[in-house]
Amino acid sequence: MLALGIKQNMLIKNKKVQLSEIFTSIEGEGIFFGTKTMFIRMAGCHLKCYWCDTDYALSMNSGKCYSINEVKKMIKKKLTKNTYKINFTGGEPLIQYDIVKDLARFVKEEIGLRTYLESSCYDFNRFGEVLPYFDICKIEFKMKDSNVVEKKYYSNLLKNEMECLKMAINSNKITFVKIVVSKYSNFDEFKELIDNIFHTVCAQSLAGFIIQPTTKIDEPTVDSLLKFYDLVYPKYNDVRIIPQLHKVIGAS
Numbered sequence: 430m431l432a433l434g435i436k437q438n439m440l441i442k443n444k445k446v447q448l449s450e451i452f453t454s455i456e457g458e459g460i461f462f463g464t465k466t467m468f469i470r471m472a473g474c475h476l477k478c479y480w481c482d483t484d485y486a487l488s489m490n491s492g493k494c495y496s497i498n499e500v501k502k503m504i505k506k507k508l509t510k511n512t513y514k515i516n517f518t519g520g521e522p523l524i525q526y527d528i529v530k531d532l533a534r535f536v537k538e539e540i541g542l543r544t545y546l547e548s549s550c551y552d553f554n555r556f557g558e559v560l561p562y563f564d565i566c567k568i569e570f571k572m573k574d575s576n577v578v579e580k581k582y583y584s585n586l587l588k589n590e591m592e593c594l595k596m597a598i599n600s601n602k603i604t605f606v607k608i609v610v611s612k613y614s615n616f617d618e619f620k621e622l623i624d625n626i627f628h629t630v631c632a633q634s635l636a637g638f639i640i641q642p643t644t645k646i647d648e649p650t651v652d653s654l655l656k657f658y659d660l661v662y663p664k665y666n667d668v669r670i671i672p673q674l675h676k677v678i679g680a681s
């Protein structure tokens with residue numbers, strides 16, 4: 430994290446963006462799956478989900494370094510018609526939160542498109558900084574089997590995720606929850622998490638609840654997916670099990 434921090438401070442100071450890629454494709458996850466979307470993939474993530482499918486973007490040195498104006502020009506140039514929204518994803522967008530704030534403001538105010546934040550919600554202070562510039566928030570809760578952080582840091586991550594959920598809802602953002610499950614995900618842990626979520630926020634304030642099975646790596650069985658579903662349904666009956674569409678259809 431130290432190396433990431435130094436690099437990140439340099440980028441902010443020099444108004445530079447470490448960008449993995451910008452591309453347009455089909456939204457493959459969450460409640461807007463199937464929509465044409467532009468993705469801005471920021472470089473860098475200090476977390477360690479073992480099923481991460483963007484390992485090429487985890488290093489702070491991945492991708493290329495641009496000025497903010499170069500990225501803004503790139504967004505304008507690459508934008509194609511009928512694009513539903515622009516996703517800020519990663520990597521982890523909150524690592525370069527100051528830059529993300531600037532770019533999201535540009536997308537909203539100068540391009541007039543919806544902005545969507547896909548973050549691991551690891552830091553609610555940074556989340557609060559960027560939140561005013563986003564319309565849609567996916568709040569992802571990581572299960573312990575993801576190995577996202579060392580066990581001793583897990584409760585802190587959970588606390589940040591929960592705080593981000595509250596902040597997004599209190600700011601009237603379109604907010605949905607996503608939880609990735611693998612064949613190693615634990616039902617008791619999942620139930621405790623669900624109880625915690627619906628103790629914290631009211632079900633009516635959520636725009637969706639997605640259970641996402643891992644794809645091509647330790648996939649859960651259909652029976653276990655239905656068990657996870659049954660744990661959410663009594664609290665939120667519009668819960669959906671949705672695999673990653675882009676992998677099914679071979680999109681990027």
Ligand code: SF4
Pocket residue numbers: 474475476477478480481482483519520521549577
């Ligand atoms: S938080 Fe996202 S980008 Fe970071 S390791 Fe996990 S899945 Fe990959």
